């Protein structure tokens with residue numbers, strides 16, 4: 460239940476939630492309708508843009524952002540590059556729009572906390588570069604209609620308990 464970096468599947472045993480406040484109700488909603496699934500009530504307000512592929516940021520901008528994200532998450536970083544990365548974060552990159560000015564994320568948008576050093580896709584420099592360059596498009600299937608409502612409720616309670624250990 461600790462997540463899987465190759466698929467971007469989150470750790471379900473901590474209290475770091477992409478969507479909602481971690482209540483049984485919010486967990487149940489995610490299981491029912493999924494994330495970026497084809498269901499109408501699926502969670503899919505935003506996704507991580509592909510800043511490099513779309514030519515929105517230069518290679519140097521992305522490298523500086525990587526250093527800033529390393530700093531935000533308490534990892535070794537190049538402080539000079541991080542200063543420049545912070546300017547891109549709060550300016551041209553518009554990262555604050557989704558991840559918030561304090562980088563703690565936004566659970567209405569599914570934008571992860573960049574300060575927690577707990578990663579969907581990996582927190583090493585190359586993984587961070589890939590996230591910013593190519594974007595990310597995490598997917599969770601909807602289970603409504605495939606499992607009973609009782610099973611889905613039971614799963615939500617199980618995950619809630621696992622996250623409060």
Ligand code: HEC
Pocket residue numbers: 467505506507508510524528548552553554555556557558568569570571577578579580581582587590591595596597598
């Ligand atoms: C439109 C909203 C949006 C904007 C703007 C945005 N992000 Fe994201 N970002 C997301 C979402 C949503 C995810 C989670 C993707 C997923 O679940 O697949 C994400 C994921 C990430 C990740 C991967 C985190 C992990 O746990 O592996 C990094 C790193 C990241 N963003 C950095 C940035 C930076 C730096 C910027 C600015 C250049 C930025 N983001 C701008 C929405 C956004």
